[in-house]
Amino acid sequence: MKSFQLTTLLILILHVFSAAQNNTITIKGTVKDQTTGAPIPYATVVISDQNTESMISGAATQEDGTFSVTSNTADIFITISFMGYETKKLSNLSIQNNQVDLGTLALIENSQVLEEVMIVGEKSTMEFDLDKRVFNVGSDISSTGVSALEVLNKVPSVNVDIEGQIQLRGNSGVKILLNGKPSVLADEESNALGTITADMIERIEVITNPSAKYDAEGTAGILNIILKKEENRGLNGSVTANTGLPDNHSIGLSMNKRTDRFNLFTQLGGGYRSYPYDRKSENIDRINQTTLVSTGTSYRNELFYNATLGTDYHLNKSNIITLTGNFSYEIEDQPSRTNYNLVDEINQTSSSWYREETTEAINPKWEYDLQYSKEFEDNEDHLLLFNAQGSFFGKDQSSEFTNSVVEGADFNTDQQTRTKFQQADYTFKLDYTNPVNDVITMEAGGQYLINDVGNDYSVSNFADDEWIIDPALTNVFEYNQKVLAGYATGAYKKDKWGIKLGVRVENTDLHTLLTNTDEDNLQNYTDFFPTLHSSYKMSDKVSLQAGYSRRIFRPRLWDLNPFFNIRDNYNIRTGNPNLKAEYSDSYELTSIFKLGKATLNASIFHLFTTNMVERVTSFSDNVQTTIPLNVGTNRATGLEMNGKFIAAEWWTLNGDFNWNFYKREGEYENQSFDFNGNRWSSRLMSSLSLPADFELEITGYYRSGYKTVQSDITGSPSVDVGVRKKINKGKFVINASVRDLFDSRIRESITEKPGYYLYSRSNRRRTFTLGVSYGFGKGEAMTYSSGRRH
Incomplete structure (x- = not known):
């Protein structure tokens, strides 16, 4: 009897799994900029339940703008968003052979959306740590296209002039670190900080009197740029x-x-x-x-x-x-x-x-x-x-x-x-x-x-x-x-x-x-x-x-x-x-x-x-x-x-x-x-x-x-x-x-x-x-x- 019950249970599990597999829907498409036609990598694609509006699944677009996500129900809507663009919402999808091909989806740039984020976002703050001052970078200066040099110029005690020379307390010769270590990207002479954007930066540490961890050789000071773990991807x-x-x-x-x-x-x-x-x-x-x-x-x-x-x-x-x-x-x-x-x-x-x-x-x-x-x-x-x-x-x-x-x-x-x-x-x-x-x-x-x-x-x-x-x-x-x-x-x-x-x-x-x-x-x-x-x-x-x-x-x-x-x-x-x-x-x-x-x-x-x-x-x-x-x-x-x-x-x-x-x-x-x-x-x-x-x-x-x-x-x-x-x-x-x-x-x-x-x-x-x-x-x-x- 136990053997019969176990066999029946296995058949029921396989039937449910098979039905779920047959009902899986694949949604795919390509996201591009409406003005330039260029693909938008790392845009967010979210699949949500039409009735409860709860999220079912999601993905980010690839470097060529393509994406592919799955859903186990057909009663859904899709939201596509990216910083600086209007959010696109799609419903009443046409499903054929458990697939939805959305083709090319064009997003429209919207500067107003970005401005609203800057207004309601967390403001930048300066606080003291034991041997340094820490400038926490908030969203008030984290807009698309703003470079790390712009962020540095907003840090108290730091000045970046029109030619890109960085000074600390009015003195040049500042040592710049990236995540606590020297880096070519953090080399002031190379002007490479323009490729690091504000929304990649978590905080900037200002060190005017270095601790024993740093060289005893005298310098004007140290600026340590700490990047977020979720840095922007792409080129x-x-x-x-x-x-x-x-x-x-x-x-x-x-x-x-x-x-x-x-x-x-x-x-x-x-x-x-x-x-x-x-x-x-x-x-x-x-x-x-x-x-x-x-x-x-x-x-x-x-x-x-x-x-x-x-x-x-x-x-x-x-x-x-x-x-x-x-x-x-x-x-x-x-x-x-x-x-x-x-x-x-x-x-x-x-x-x-x-x-x-x-x-x-x-x-x-x-x-x-x-x-x-x-x-x-x-x-x-x-x-x-x-x-x-x-x-x-x-x-x-x-x-x-x-x-x-x-x-x-x-x-x-x-x-x-x-x-x-x-x-x-x-x-x-x-x-x-x-x-x-x-x-x-x-x-x-x-x-x-x-x-x-x-x-x-x-x-x-x-x-x-x-x-x-x-x-x-x-x-x-x-x-x-x-x-x-x-x-x-x-x-x-x-x-x-x-x-x-x-x-x-x-x-x-x-x-x-x-x-x-x-x-x-x-x-x-x-x-x-x-x-x-x-x-x-x-x-x-x-x-x-x-x-x-x-x-x-x-x-x-x-x-x-x-x-x-x-x-x-x-x-x-x-x-x-x-x-x-x-x-x-x-x-x-x-x-x-x-x-x-x-x-x-x-x-x-x-x-x-x-x-x-x-x-x-x-x-x-x-x-x-x-x-x-x-x-x-x-x-x-x-x-x-x-x-x-x-x-x-x-x-x-x-x-x-x-x-x-x-x-x-x-x-x-x-x-x-x-x-x-x-x-x-x-x-x-x-x-x-x-x-x-x-x-x-x-x-x-x-x-x-x-x-x-x-x-x-x-x-x-x-x-x-x-x-x-x-x-x-x-x-x-x-x-x-x-x-x-x-x-x-x-x-x-x-x-x-x-x-x-x-x-x-x-x-x-x-x-x-x-x-x-x-x-x-x-x-x-x-x-x-x-x-x-x-």
Whole structure:
């Protein structure tokens, strides 16, 4: 009997299953843009019950716009939707042989739909974390076509000017990370952030006082862009062309192809740029009663090509491998002319001449970046990240200097120089983050950095109808630095309050060698870099953050290399192979206030620096020689304020103010360098959205004068203006800008001593730029007219 009952039950189950199979309906079709006829990938297709309106099944369209879904009932309706388009609803379907072929379905663009989403969506907010400020990106700035650069420009403390230069607290040199790690796409120099759209970004972390997890080497700060897990798929990119005066011509292509498993990105570009540099100097010898005045203009003309290719490969939902590579090639031409006039004690010209330079160079560059990340299943913030990076830069340069007498005696000889420079850098890094529970997070990791440099520099003088090598100015400089680091941090964070402690240990092994004279410098030292951060949220409108970190500045190659260009052999800058690292203790207290349409950040900071590196000038026979030296200590205390005010939907004001008072104490070769002073800078940017999708940006700057150990530097104002026109919701952009509108960005330096008086003046000239860009896919056109040098 049991066997009969079991057999009957199986027959009934098979009958029901067979009936369900026979009643399964397949619905298919293709979704396209009604205006362009282009397929719309990743549109949402939902099958719902006609009576209950509950969802039965759904799917997303493929890259060619096609879709296929199934339903076990015929009493249904279909909804097709995509951001920026009117939703299409279909009912009363014609079913033949359990199939519904809808053919081509055209969606109509509707900007009103997008505007409604922006109004009711979550607004962007800024909040404090333990060692950073976090800008949560809301839908008020997440519209189709808005790039990551636009998002960054809305973050308090951050400014992106019309040319795409990113500044943090008014300082450039910002390090940009993507999901906590370096990336070619996050490279500010490449302008690739235009291919990352706002709706891909979850939050942006602003780090002005880095914790022990980051390099102890001092930087202006860190911006970490965190992408959403559900990034937009498909092909995104931009093509751009620029022209300008002085010569600034370039073309470029950026693309980003994203699928479920792969993210493939590439950049191709090339162009020609010229960098004119005007200078004037006056050297007064008060002992010999002579004055040497020099004026001149130099150019750095550069023909460049570059290519970048990279991919993210998702092994599975927890493991990702990223590999990127970049190659660039530059051809340089550096003509210059310097005019000299030597005046005696009665202000009569005793001699005048000019010195012309012809320099040619080729610069090959390449880099690679291999990354592996593992996300553990228990928590998305439980991560293991390994990163290996390598880069190479070479320079093969030759120069010839000729002197022509205009009046009086000839004091100079013609000269030739040859430079063969090679630099290889390698970085290996491992980071581990473990959220132990809801309130405790532990981090640990290590890094190994290798810098290997060789500079073969030769100077020849023309004498007796032949070129003779000058042994005093010829040598091979070898620079090898290795830094081994390890760190650990622990954080405790509740809803309103948290604290984070950390320590970083770095061992530096530096060896420099002048091979021809066998002069070497060996430095091996180990340092501890503690960090402490805390934050407290007083209310939704007021938050506080405090931080401490110890930092290091290691002398760079050109601070150590004693051999420089001899373009002007009466105003010489040289390096110092015996220079030591300087150390800083940084203290900071920051507050953030949200006042309606305004956001204000205020910070009080104190910086104490030892082994302070300063450039010190000596003078003899009308020649000034400047060399970096470790000169005493510096105590700087300051106030930094920045704010944004949304005056209207079409008008935004963004301002920064930074002031600090410094006290210097130091002595070198029985000469006191004690002094104190203050310096300040300010910036005010007005951004206006005008009718017909025009945007106007006016930025005013002022940098005050200040003192150095020997000199007084004058202040300077400047104004930048930019305007751009967006067409087809930002897919096509025409952009124009004027940098330093009044040609007032001038640097003047005065050094006055009992035996001499030195004056120098320099500026880079006003620049004009015009650019056009076109963005495709979900990427916006690159709205900034000029990328900077690689």
